[in-house]
Amino acid sequence: MREGVRPSGETTSSVANSGGGGRSAGGDGHGRRRGAAAAGRVPLRRLFAFADWADAALMAVGAAAAAANGMAKPLMTFVVGDVIHAFGSAGANSSRRHGDDDDVVARVTKVIMNFIYLGVGAGLVSALQVSCWTITGERQAARIRALYLKAILRQDIAFFDKEMNTGQLVERMSGDAFLIQDAIGEKAGKCIQLLSTFFGGFIIAFVRGWLLALVMLSSIPPVAVAGAIMSRLMVKLTIRMQAKYGDAGIVVEQTIGAIRTVVAFNGEKKAINTYNKFIKKAYESALQQGHATSSITALAGGQGAAYRLFRTIERQPDIDACCTTGDIFEDVKGDVELKDVYFSYPSRPEHLVFDGFSLQVPSGTRMALVGESGSGKSTVISLVERFYDPQSGEVLIDGVDIRRINLGSIRRKIGLVSQEPVLFAGS
Template identity: 30%
Template sequence: MNVIDPTLDTEDPNEPSSKPPPEVSILRLAYLNKPEIPVILIGTIFSAAYGVILPIFGILISRMIKTFYEPADVLKKDSRFWALIFLALGLASLLICPTRSFFFSIAGCKLIQRIRATCFDKVVCMEVGWFDEPNNSSGSIGARLSADAASIRSLVGDALAQIVSSFASALAGVVIAFVASWQMAFIILALIPLIGVNGYIQAKFMKGFSADAKMMYEEASQVANDAVGSIRTVASFCAEEKVMQLYKKKCEGPMKTGIRQGLISGIGYGLSFFFLFSVYATSFYGGAQLVAHGKATFADVFQVFLALTMAAVGISQSSSFAPDSNKAKMAAASIFAIIDRESKIDPSDESGRTLESVKGNIELRHVSFRYPSRPDIQIFRDLSLSIQAGMTVALVGESGSGKSTIISLLQRFYNPESGVITLDGVEIKTLQLKWLRQQMGLVSQEPVLFNDTIRSNIAYGKGGNTTEAEIVAASELANAHKFISSLQQGYDTVVGERGLQLSGGQKQRVAIARAIVKSPKILLLDEATSALDAESEKVVQDALDKVMVDRTTVVVAHRLSTIKNADVIAVVKNGLIVEQGKHDTLINIKDGFYASLVQLHTTASTSQNL
């Protein structure tokens, strides 16, 4: 969990970002949309029909103009005819345009749903070390799943529809123009590429700005996510103003980039119309020369001009999608960077062996380890520790000595750099990861409960396949059934975000029930009582004493009362186990590290760190 510490300075927002992910092929997105191919084909047909409407409109205009030079009776008759034709064309547009948008929206929404599901499936299967990287914070991943996935839709939705329509407009316009007057058609076609070149240059300029803005918005999103998730910390330090200033500072970069992006987009859009009207002017001049030399008629000139320029209008509208298309390409690269990455420790991987029965013998032999996010800090150096089945082993040491890291290694949140960790003599790397973690129950110092009912939170420990009897039995063993039953909604009580509706002791007991509902052979207690008051600690410790019977238990604790009755106490210092034995033995070692910690605890007459 990322928590904003208002007392600390934040990183420089101008710090250079990491290398951007590689671009994603449109064909790959199309492959993901493969189930919607029939829908896309129907949308393509309607988009092509919509694209043909503008060139047809040009023909009708050129034919209709002659009506104004006819006698009154013919003018009246032809005016009614052309009015009905234009009305029919308008009704066709009213039908075709929403229909093409409807079908492409279906394809786009299905693509978003599929991408989000695939990406989230990848995220939850990533190794824990991946989440330690700043670029993979909760706010950044949330932004990718929400905003980035939605941005990809523009590549399959509006942009694709516009491309098809533009292509149909261009093709129809060229055919109509060459049928009417090939000389006039060549004059206009020679000028139209100017509009396309402008759109290409604009898209290239927008590409870099879209990538920068995306990275900056992810940073701002992370600040907002941390502030909301840790609102009690922010409020307790009266840091609302500081958080607001930090958020505004993070938004300054995207704002400046957005202004530059708007200027470039506006200049490009203006140039598109400048070139468009330049084409108009040159076309009229060329057409006038052709009429003057008898190479074309007035009607032919207007038919070619309107057919091609109407097609050009449709094509020029595509440039307005350049910012969205570039943004979507960057979003696709960001999303697929997650999808393409292979997790180094994948819980969904079903390969590996399982044991018919688990005794609970654990051994760490010559283990060396450094966190991937802090490769310059050596946590363990040739650490060895043996834990016999059914025993309770307490890990003691200074803060930061690596006690909790041992628990992380046992659960294979990380792999050691060297050395071997075994369960019942079998290296845990060869075991099926999901099965291995099912054999272990974890209770941490600050248990995380989901914003759901107490019943669902307890059942979560067994993957949701839990009977009511198992939930109640686990609650009774965790000394939680009594307080749960006293609540108005009982087991259906919603605990709130992160379990804030429950007290610390209540949350801890629910967490214990969640850990034991799957009947784990190994129990991992990471400072499970250190954050509780004396009364809550006694209730929780009584629950733990019940749970620890006939189970291999690894306890990380700071309080003497929690560890003195352990079967074995292992003292961790400088990446090694420096002392090991029962409390009565270790306390009598002269100048021993454990004895000095106990002496410090006794002298202070408080629960100091052990």
């Protein structure tokens, strides 16, 4: 099969052109799809979907430590009250005994020691809280990154034509994964700590003065409404910021990838200006975020980032590169046939490339496909490699429909050399 089909220089040139044209044509639709995807967010519990038993243990210990750390501030009011009471009672007693300062010092020192005990305890549980949540955040983020890369590598080529490009892939691997890590790590512990402080304060308030506590309860509804509004605002700002960073990454990718063309047409300044435009928009969104509470920002941003990553991880491709089913071809003769094929690219479904196309390439034949741009030269290679499946018709190798053959065994038997081969580092 390695000698059965040899793409000529013109064929491989049209591969790049056809692929690029397909993506460009679908750019508007891709932008709408990305916007729709970006608008969603996962429920809070889904952020921890990839935690294992060790992470569950770390989160349980971290949550208990965060709750204890959060109770430290409400408990501080008891200590402050005792100190004030000690000063008052000691002062009254010392005035009756004509200025017995030793009695004042003894009473106040005894009560103030509670400050030290409470401070040491709060410091220990705070260290435990930060350690547990940081470790579990790193562990889960590493697992999500690995699963995301595995999911990306198993996708079909249509996925990259319609929904993803290199710039977005890099941005999500780094930016979105970091947002999730921040949300399920230290910031999650901080939120538990703040909730513990909030509810602990009300509990102590009811114990000390229930009537005043009832009055203070009236502040909860407006605070809850404000928090919900801020959470939604943070999701939108985070999504907008990450989208602009992704667009800036695309500019860098395209500029560096086609640096000869950019230099030949003096496009350096335009590339820099375009990059700066996206970075400025990302900066403006980040600046608006800076005025919000960091924990709310982290959780809201993590929910939006998780939606984008998780939908890719859970996506089942039509052509699965990691699929192990199908017939294994060990001894391939190399006869290739396209029989009555109808095909259009997923990014341009309205443009029919093949309309009942048929072709036979016997084993050992050297064939060059020649034609104008968009005539389907590279499409033949793409169908033989099973980058795509035709809408109708069959692609046969040795008389067997390619869809019945194990995908890995097909591609191991085919050699594809592009017009500008890529040299991988270490190869």
